[in-house]
Each structure stands twice: as C-alpha cells, then as structure tokens.
Amino acid sequence: MSNRKVPEKWQSNVKAMKAVQVAFDMDEQFQLAIRREALEAGLSPSDQIRTILGLPTNKRPKRPRLTVSLSPDDYEVLAEKYGLDADQQLEIKRKLMDDLILHVKTNIE
Template identity: 80%
Template structure:
C-alpha cells in the first residue's frame, strides 16, 4: 500500500524518521555539555550536534522555562496565593512574579 502523507504532515515526515540517541555519561560531562549549550544559546541536543560536527539549527528558539503542574499542585498553589485552583492563568502570573523575584534577589 502506497499512501501519500497529508500535506499538513509533510514537515513532520523527516522528524518521524529520526532516531533519538541517549547518552549515559558521567554527570560531570553532562553538566559541562549543558553549560556549553546554555552559554551558546543552544539546546543540549543542538550542542551535541555541534560537538559532533553535524548541522545545527541556528534559528532562535523562543526561550522559555517549563514545569509540569498536577491538579494537586494547583490546589497547593491556589492555597499559597489565595486563589481558586481553577484560576490557572492567575496562578501562572503569580508563579512568574515569584520566579522574577527569585532571580532579582
């Protein structure tokens, strides 16, 4: 069966064929590579590609930090900020304020 990939998925075909390789290395080496990546403005995987002499995506990525929050986390944070746990956007604003305060201290 020879099915054509839908147009909207064409950009994902290359990524689907890629194979992720994980490296079990000493923590010291991992930290050094992560630090180099940070200083170069790259992700750790892009830094590894650069070290290996592979093409690197030089496009600037939207810098962002992420954290996964469970329903229980929202309950705790809602309590901390005096908000209803369902007010996730307001909680997110408070979290950002706390992170900014932390860095400025």
C-alpha cells in the same frame, strides 16, 4: 504499513518522523559541562550535542522559555499558597512568574 502517499503539506515532516532520539548515559559532570556550554552558547543541550558532533542544527530562533509541569494537586497547593482558587490557573501562573523573578533578583544578581 500501507503504501499511501504522504500529503504534500506533511512532506517536510517525513524526515523528522524517521528521526530516532538517542539518549546518553554519561557521568553527571560531563552532562553538566555540555549543558553549561549549551547555556553559554544560547543553545539547547540537543543542539549543543549536534554542534559537538559536527551535525547541522536548526537555525530558526527559538522562543526562550522555561517550563514546568503542574498537576491538579500542584495547582491546589499553589492556590492555597497564593490565596486563590485552583481553577484560577492564569493568575497562579502570574504569581509563579513573580516568584521566579523575585528569586533571581534576590539570589543571583
């Protein structure tokens, strides 16, 4: 590795680059309990673990969002479901959001 100086605009990322992700293999009930605590506290599971361990967390608010990875095959299936073309990804996303909202309204409320 070279001894080149890190550009000033990247200095704040140096610590993050040195961080190492740690995974915990623990019983499912413990994982679920920590995830539930995180959800109730409005935290990510990672931030909840940091809180439990007494470590600092990032205080910047995060944009709450749900994510799912969709493959080209998934878009084909969804396009067929919604009567759209697979390349109409924005319209498919709108339909997915409608389905998720409907799910919550009919199953959770």
